[in-house]
Amino acid sequence: MAEYKWPDADKRTLIGKRISRTDGPHKVSGHARYNSDLNRPGMLHGRLLCSPHAHAKITSIDTSAAEAMPGVKAVYIIPDPDREIKWAGEEIVAVAAVDEPTARDAIRAIKVVYEVLPHSVLDTDPKAVGSLARPAQAQKVGDPDKGFAEAEVTAEGLYGMPVITHCCLEPHGSVIEWEDDKNLLVHLSTQAVSSIAAAMAPVLEIPAANIRVKQDHIGGGFGSKFGPDRWDFAAAQLSKKAGGKPVKIFLDRDSELMVAGARPSAYAKVKVGAKKDGTITAWQSESWASGGQGGGGSPPMPYIFNIPNQSKQHTAIQTNIGPQRAWRAPNHPQACLITMSALEDLAAAIGMDPLEFFLKNIELTGPRAEIYREEFQIAADLIGWKKNWHQRGDKTAGPIKRGLGLSLHTWGGGGHPSDCDITIQPDGSVELKMGTQDLGTGTRTTVEIVAADTFGLPMGVVKVLIGDNRFPTSGGSGGSTTIAGVSGATRRAALDALDQIFAKAAPALGAKPEDLEAVAGTILVKSNPAKRLTWKQACSKIGQVPITVRGKNPGPGKLGDSGVGGVQMADVSVDIETGVVRVNKIVAVQDCGLVIDIKTAESQVYGALIMGVCSALYEEKIMDAKTGKMLNPNMEFYKLAGIGDIGDLVVHMMTGKGYDERGVIGLGEPPAVSPYAALSNAVANAIGVRVPTLPLTPDRVLAALAKKGGSNARI
Amino acid sequence: MRGFEYASPTTKEQAVSLLGSSDDDAMALAGGTDLLSLMKDDIVAPRRLVNLKDVAELRGIRLLPDGSLRIGALVTVQELLDNAIVKRGYASLIHAADGITSPQIRAMGTVGGDLCQRPRCWYYRAGFGLLAKDKDGAALVPEGDNRYHAILGNTGPAYFVNPSSLAPALIALGAKLHIFGSGGQVEMNLENFFAAPTSANEKEYRLKPNEIVTEIIVPSAGGWKNATYEVRQKESLDWPLAAASVALKMSGKTIESARVVLGHVAPVPWRSGEAQAYLAGKTISEQVAETAGTLAVARASAMSHNGYKIQLARVAVKRAIMKAAQGGQR
Incomplete structure (x- = not known):
């Protein structure tokens, strides 16, 4: 044995x-062939008619002109029991034709009559949206009043991040064909090859055993590609109507950004208190979030630090934007940004080095306190914290101000x-x-x-x-x-x-x-x-x-474990005349038990840091209040970092004694949690004032500077 | 994208004869970096595309006998960047072309196309028309999300910003434009080429549907310090949030005359008479540059979300002047 x-x-x-x-x-x-690259013999091209309205009832659908067009092989009205559109870009009709232009012409020939209903797409102010804001039960831990009474210093602030999209480079979609009247072949862009058949079978009314699913490579999922989507079922139905011919539907870039994945926003007004020696005594937060119809998640706050006295209230806001999907460590980035920003502001209010402040309270993080302590030392050495950290506000001459920030995070990964x-x-x-x-x-x-x-x-x-x-x-x-x-x-x-x-x-x-x-x-x-x-x-x-x-x-023997900790530090430069933030360096120190391949492990952390820079500095699903449309469903104004924007990324994996014997633990999500807080804290350290909400764009940076007053307060 | 006919003439006369009386009839195709996306998004749907890339006389950069520089409309951005004469004398043009950070767009995009590309206004690109109105005729920009919209010349009905990277530099350098149509060739100051539309059936530049831009003539920049400064959020492909090009005619250490043109702040490349008048007779200093920047935005006004651009435009002017003073190094 x-x-x-x-x-x-x-x-x-x-x-x-x-x-x-x-x-x-x-x-x-x-x-490498991605499923979106596939061109199967006899394949038809499917396209989707999507709603231009964010909220509407469908009064009628007339597909007769499309059906009569030469080259159109199948038209399928996507079932929607209440015929109510709840976000712009929602799919209504799918068409399969001999080529893509014909399919697009057919889509334009379909007439849909809508009864337009009022919509709401904004989530930054729960007081402005009436009954769409749904407060949950307030929560209390310990004695918050006593905790704030014990505090010698308090800090208060607003923190938050907007909805972002997954923006997969390979959009969502599939090539689906009936091999005969009982067997389906599915080439789908998915994060879950083994579970697609079970999800498709009941809808298509065939045994799951008759559904073959294949995928060699995927061009990004990030949590948004677990199940078959409505357009995938549409492809299967179109194929059936077209005698089993393969039908390809991959979303256009605008649909990909509008409907195929959104990470919920989160905002919070936070008050935190501590003694002058840095001991945190109390937390109070009033938070809100939205991720579409579902209202968004409730970020676990305060994140990691189990502050003895807490008072918390969370509100979910319903909006007419595309539906939320899991995004790399659901709820953690939001909770981490809000918590670590508030705590860093508290350290600044005390006048304490945040590294010292976080270490002072590290026992509040629970079982991984020693790991964090060890990781912070390594990160501090790699970024030169002792030499480069300064009190809030870089006092050197000239418009370019430099600052350091830090954060820490956790995840499971069993x-x-x-x-x-x-x-x-x-x-x-x-x-x-x-x-x-x-x-x-x-x-x-x-x-x-x-x-x-x-x-x-x-x-x-x-x-x-x-x-x-x-x-x-x-x-x-x-x-x-x-x-x-x-x-x-x-x-x-x-x-x-x-x-x-x-x-x-x-x-x-x-x-x-x-x-x-x-x-x-x-x-x-x-x-x-x-x-x-x-x-x-x-x-x-x-x-x-x-x-x-x-x-x-699972099986015999201990080959894996769950639960990791990581810390990150960021070094940024901010041009206080233009508000432009540049990343100089980010250091990530991460444990994940026994590392199988140090190179691909580091690569995952690099990817997490790059996504972190994107969302900290650039990404935002910008919704137009009046029209209910996403204004930037493209790679032009849905901004992502390029290679020149990400700075010097340094990754240190914790390995060896104390780590290897735990066995293998997952790594995909944890390093994607901290970059936002580390970068926001670094910007605050550079310019001397908190920029409350992400992304840290020039307008937000200049507005924060103007509020603070001083030589750059010109707007 | 809808179906279209494709024509590929070899002379400008043929090209013009293949164009029609409206964009629905026919449109000229240069690098295609903007036109093809407009067609894919169904913002324009010409029945015919007239490819200009085979018209040899629209290519090439050369010095004319009077010392001015002739740039063919079909010269690519990359050819401009690689040209020794441009590199030697026209720093501001190099800076502006350098700001087009996509190698693909530099390789395909042309100088004429850069001038004739359409605004990036997200309401226009979403199908609400160049003047961005909803179905009831209400303007969407002033109370909508106008973070990238105009701060100058924004009293309406146009609120977008001119997207050209090269126009501010070319106007500051005193460039002229040659336009060819059925009536022959016309020369106009590039500055006069641009005009904010006052109605939905106007464009933001003066080119009839059956005319093409053939060449750009840039006077010698001898004795002119020149530079462009773009405020950009990203190093990689991104539009400037505000930009300024300056050309300063120097007499020793004194500015004899100045041209100051702002980009991405108004529906047209924005010539700042205030800053120009102030700079004449001054010696360049940080303080002088700062004041010029402040004067350049004196008439700027914020809409609901773009107040920050006033500060960015001010800084762009200041930094462009200082960059020119320092010899306009990249």
Whole structure:
């Protein structure tokens, strides 16, 4: 029986090393095929008619002219039981035609009569929206009155961030075809290959077992691509009407930004109190948020710091914008920005270095206090905190002011259920199958690392097959659950397979199976390494029939864990005459247990920091109050950072003793939590005043400076 | 995008004969970086596109006998940036072209196209018309989200900003424009080419549907210090929030005369008579530049969300003057 554990550090040949992703060359050379690249034989092009109104009743739909157009093969009215449109861009009719221009012409030929209803798209003031603001029960922890009475210093402020969109570079969509009247083939851009069939089956009224789902690569999901969407069902219906021909519907960029994903906003008026020595005594917050019809999440505040006395009240605001979807660590970025900004303002009110202030209160963070302490020291060294930090407001001459800010965060990241099949052939070739998906984070690479390291093989031998729901079931890639799930299942499968190889090879080596180990492409006797078979020779002992072994997560042995902590520090320059913020440097220090591939792990953190810069400085789903439309559903005014805007990114992964023995933990979300607070705090440190809400655009920076008064208060 | 006919003439006479009496009939295609997006968004739907890229006489940069510079309308932004004569004498033009940070747009976009591209106003691009009115005829911009809209010349009915990157620099350098139509060639000051529309059927520049811009003539900049400063939020592809180009005719250390043109602040490239008059006879200093900036926005007025642009325009003028004084280094 194998012992289900990770190899000791000195035995790891691939795990924890710096390995380039195996699909990198494929992607950068353009050979990787995304489902949006697919052109199936006989494929029809689907387009969508979407509502120009944010709130309306549909009075009538006339598709006759579209149906009569040459080249139009199917028209499908998307079911909407109450025929009520609740956001601009909501899909109403889908058309499939022989080519895209014909489909677009057909969409223009459809006549929809609307009864336009009043809409509301703004979420910055709960008092302005009447009954659309729905306050929840107030919450109390400890004795807030006593806590504020004990406080010698208090700070009050408004903090918040707007709704942003997921802005996937590969938009949402699919190519769907009926292989016959009972079987559906689905090429969908998804974060959950194994669970799409079950979600589609009841609606299409066919057995889930008849739905095949495939995806080799995905161009971004970030939490917005878990289920099939209404346009995917429309593609399936259009295909059915067109005799099973493949139908492709991928959203246009404007739809992608309007309807296919929004992270809820969050705003809060916060009051915090502390003693002069920095001990935090009380928290009070009045918060509100919106994410469309659902009203948005309720960010867990105060974030991480379990302040003894709290008084909290949250209000959800209903708006006619596209629906919210999970976005990298749902609710955490909002809670983190609000909490860490308020606490940093409190430190400034005391006149205390925020690093000292956060460390002073670090026990309030609970079980990870020591990890944060260690990470803060490393981050401080990497950014030169001692040398570069100054009290609020850079006093040097000239318009460019520099500042430092910090933040900290947490996340779970325990592994999801996952099955992995490994087949070893008598010729020594190895195939690994799993119904998981590579979100671009390196899943393909990391499962190969785990299997190859276990077998003592180099990279390039184990053939990894993922992205197909015919493969063993694996969970969706959400909640940072993938790496621990697939690594656990792969390790268990590989260890069991290796046991079988040992059993077959033992007689030829004149040893017992338990005395063997797999090292550097050989199976050898531990006590006498000269006695060995090459991997190929050992596998030839299998006989004619290959070995297939299934590994599962969860399963025996401790291969993973949950719960991580990370800290980040940012260094910015702000031009106080123009309000333009430039990122000089961001340092991220992160733990995630045992790191499988240091290179792809760092890469995930880089990605999180870049998304952090985007949302801290640029991103905003800008809604027009009067027309109810999104004003920037394009890559021109929905601004994202370019390579020149992100500054110097420094990532330090916590590894080694105290971390590795926890096993594998997810990493996708935690580093995406802190950048906003770290950058906002750095800007406050640079210019001497808080810019209350993100993004930190020139108008907001100048407005904050003007409010404070002083030489730049010119507007 | 709707179906269209495609014509590719080789002479300007042919090109003009293929154009029609309205944009619905035909439109001229240069680099296409703006026109194709307008067609995809169904803002324009010409029945014919007249490709100008095969008209050789619209290309090329050369010095004319009088020392002025002739820039063909079909010269790409990248060709402009790479041109030795431009680099030597026209720093402000290089700065402005450099601000077009997308290599793809620099490679395809043309000088004539930069002047004739349509405003980026998000109401216009969403189908509410150039003057951005709702179905009841009410103007959407003044009380809407006008964070990127005009602070000068914004009394209506046009509230958008002129999007040209090169026009402020070219106007400050005293450029003229050659327009070719059925009646032959016309020369006009580039400044006069632009005019804020007063009704929905006007454009923001004076070019009839059957005319094309053929070349731009820039006088010698000898003795003129010149520079452009753009206030940009992003280093990468992004529109300036405000920009200023200056050309200062120097007599020793004294400014003999000045041209100051602001971009992205008004429906037209905005020549600031106030700043120009003030600068004449002054010696360049931080204080003088600051005052010129303040005078340049003296008549600016904020709408509901764009007050910050007044400050940005002031700073752009100040910094453009200081940049010119320092030799206009990139």
